[in-house]
Amino acid sequence: MFVRRGLRWLREKFTSKARNLLLRVLAAGPIPRHVAFVMDGNRRYARMNHKKIQQGHTDGFIALRRMLEVCLRLNVKCVSAYAFSIENFKRSPEEVDALMGLAEEKLLELCQNGELLDQYGVRLNVVGRRELLPERVQRAVRKAESRTRHNKQAIFNLCMPYTSRDEITTAVQSTVRNALKEIDELDPITEEDIDAQLMTSLGSSPPLDVLIRTSGVKRLSDFLLWQCCEDTQLQFTSTYWPDFGLFDFIPIILDYQRKTWSRRVSLS
Ligand code: FPP
Numbered sequence: 001m002f003v004r005r006g007l008r009w010l011r012e013k014f015t016s017k018a019r020n021l022l023l024r025v026l027a028a029g030p031i032p033r034h035v036a037f038v039m040d041g042n043r044r045y046a047r048m049n050h051k052k053i054q055q056g057h058t059d060g061f062i063a064l065r066r067m068l069e070v071c072l073r074l075n076v077k078c079v080s081a082y083a084f085s086i087e088n089f090k091r092s093p094e095e096v097d098a099l100m101g102l103a104e105e106k107l108l109e110l111c112q113n114g115e116l117l118d119q120y121g122v123r124l125n126v127v128g129r130r131e132l133l134p135e136r137v138q139r140a141v142r143k144a145e146s147r148t149r150h151n152k153q154a155i156f157n158l159c160m161p162y163t164s165r166d167e168i169t170t171a172v173q174s175t176v177r178n179a180l181k182e183i184d185e186l187d188p189i190t191e192e193d194i195d196a197q198l199m200t201s202l203g204s205s206p207p208l209d210v211l212i213r214t215s216g217v218k219r220l221s222d223f224l225l226w227q228c229c230e231d232t233q234l235q236f237t238s239t240y241w242p243d244f245g246l247f248d249f250i251p252i253i254l255d256y257q258r259k260t261w262s263r264r265v266s267l268s
C-alpha cells in the first residue's frame, strides 16, 4: 500500500517534470498567437465509453480546461473554443438544458475559483448571441467576464451561441449603420471596418494561426470563417474531443513550427 502510493507519487512527479520540460522545449520555437478548437466528438466518445451524453460534454469541458492550460503554458496569446453553435439549439431539450447547466456551473466556478485565468492573466470573452442564452447563464457570463476583465496577458474566447454567418451579418449591419451616420462623407466600407465590428474583435484577438477540429470530421461548421484567412493552418485529428490532450497537440505545434521556419527561410 505504502510502496504503491510511493511509486504513484514518483511516477506523477516524473511525468509532470517530463511534461514541463517538453512544454519548455516546445515554447522555445515559434508559437501560434491564436489557436481555435472545434471541440467535436463528445457524444461519440460518450457512446464508445458507455457513458451518458451529458458526461461526454462534462468530460469535454475537462479537456477544454486541460488544453487551455497547455496553450497558456506555451504562451499562446489567444484561445477560441466553439462551445455551442446557434444550430445546437435544435438538439433535444434535455441535451440543450444539460449544456446550458454545464455552462452556468463552469462559469460560476470560474468566478469563485478563477485561479487558472488569474494565474495566466486571461481575459474571458463570451462571443456570440448571448441574448439567446437562458437568463441564468447570461448572469453567469456577466459575472465571469467582469471577474476577468482586468486581465491583459491572454484572451479566452468562449464562443456560445455562435455561428460565423451570424457574426459577419451583424458586423456588416453595424458597419453600414455607422457609415450611414456619417453619410455626408461616406467612404467605401473596407475589410478593416468590418473586422473592427466582429464579435471576436471585442477582446482584440490576434490573427488566427491554427484551427483544430477533432473527431475526424473535416468541416468548419460555420466557425471563425472570416478569421480563417490565408495563413491559418487547418488541422484535423481523429481523436474525440474529450480524449484530446498534450500528445495530440504536440504534432500540431511541431507542424506549425516547421511551416513557420520554412516560410521564414523562403522570405529571407
Ligand atoms: C460537439 O460534440 C460538442 C458540443 C456541441 C459541445 C461542446 C461543449 C463542451 C466541450 C463543453 C464546453 C463548455 C461549456 C462551458 C459549455 P458533439 O455533441 O457534436 O458530439 P458528436 O460529434 O460525437 O455527435
Ligand code: MG
Residues within 6 Å of the ligand: 040, 041, 042
Ligand atoms: Mg458533432
